[in-house]
Amino acid sequence: MMVSTKGRYALTVMVDLARNGGEGFVSLADIAERQQLSMKYLESIISVLNKGGMLQSLRGKNGGYRLTRKPADYSINEILLLTEGTLAPVNCIMQDGIHCEKAATCSTLPLWAGLDGIIEKYLSNITLEDIIEGNRRKMLGEYCDQCESS
Amino acid sequence: MMVSTKGRYALTVMVDLARNGGEGFVSLADIAERQQLSMKYLESIISVLNKGGMLQSLRGKNGGYRLTRKPADYSINEILLLTEGTLAPVNCIMQDGIHCEKAATCSTLPLWAGLDGIIEKYLSNITLEDIIEGNRRKMLGEYCDQCESS
DNA sequence: GCAAATCCTACCATTTGGGTAGGAATAAGT
DNA sequence: ACTTATTCCTACCCAAATGGTAGGATTTGC
Numbered sequence: 001m002m003v004s005t006k007g008r009y010a011l012t013v014m015v016d017l018a019r020n021g022g023e024g025f026v027s028l029a030d031i032a033e034r035q036q037l038s039m040k041y042l043e044s045i046i047s048v049l050n051k052g053g054m055l056q057s058l059r060g061k062n063g064g065y066r067l068t069r070k071p072a073d074y075s076i077n078e079i080l081l082l083t084e085g086t087l088a089p090v091n092c093i094m095q096d097g098i099h100c101e102k103a104a105t106c107s108t109l110p111l112w113a114g115l116d117g118i119i120e121k122y123l124s125n126i127t128l129e130d131i132i133e134g135n136r137r138k139m140l141g142e143y144c145d146q147c148e149s150s
Numbered sequence: 151m152m153v154s155t156k157g158r159y160a161l162t163v164m165v166d167l168a169r170n171g172g173e174g175f176v177s178l179a180d181i182a183e184r185q186q187l188s189m190k191y192l193e194s195i196i197s198v199l200n201k202g203g204m205l206q207s208l209r210g211k212n213g214g215y216r217l218t219r220k221p222a223d224y225s226i227n228e229i230l231l232l233t234e235g236t237l238a239p240v241n242c243i244m245q246d247g248i249h250c251e252k253a254a255t256c257s258t259l260p261l262w263a264g265l266d267g268i269i270e271k272y273l274s275n276i277t278l279e280d281i282i283e284g285n286r287r288k289m290l291g292e293y294c295d296q297c298e299s300s
Numbered sequence: 301g302c303a304a305a306t307c308c309t310a311c312c313a314t315t316t317g318g319g320t321a322g323g324a325a326t327a328a329g330t
Numbered sequence: 331a332c333t334t335a336t337t338c339c340t341a342c343c344c345a346a347a348t349g350g351t352a353g354g355a356t357t358t359g360c
Binding site: 175177178179193196197200207208209210211212213214215 | 333334335336337338339
């Protein structure tokens, strides 16, 4: 995968809802305004999140969207997986087990499988809450120059 | 990144050269035949590898290509970086330090930076030799069901 | 019934991916 | 010197994905 704007904006929307969704419903217009993104484009993205069961919606006046779970119960992996379709770094790695005909003898396949594994592990371990809390240690790990190394 | 055929085929070519390049030069026709890939397409890919200093070439009859270093001295990261341009998982992470104008306040940026970090670390640690030796433990790590867990 | 919101369908321009085609330059062997 | 096998170079091309926009239908609160 290269995570496209679709996935990135989806995450941005989820983070905005986690931050600003306290009680009621949050309108997409508000989110778009805060995040300075096209509301029309966000519309198509949030629709995927909604159909995927990531949030609740309410139509009509004073309507909008809200999360159905606590931020800590959303992994980044599931959000991106829903909007991007797949997070595999190469086409050789398919979600449905469909695979290349050369797979059996391909010497580079273990590399791609390993890469896919570490990506999924990393993204599954981080939650919406980590992002709104700014948990740099968990996100950046050894690459965090502000985290103590202890 | 999603690693495209360009990067994957580049790696395939390098692996083929590492395996079959014993003494002399290996022609692209031989590589294409062995790997069952379009020679014309490989031509454009190997040209990038050549200009990037990853191998030596010899024109004319009995010409071809050969590696300039030992397989253990090629990291997968440098091979893919050369052919793909970037391995960053999102456009927010640029190679030249150019970045999004919202970067300073973006709460998701540490996530992308962290993801980029683990990908680079993984690919930098694996070499051509690991691939030709089939070092599953190193490539698959905990995802390797044939490796003992000790 | 009006206003504010989501929902739905269609369209579209640009970039990227994944190649193909044709020929020029070079080098080895005879 | 000629032939043949090879790399090198430039140009082109089609399909799919990316990153949106447009317009209207539907629902709900007041």
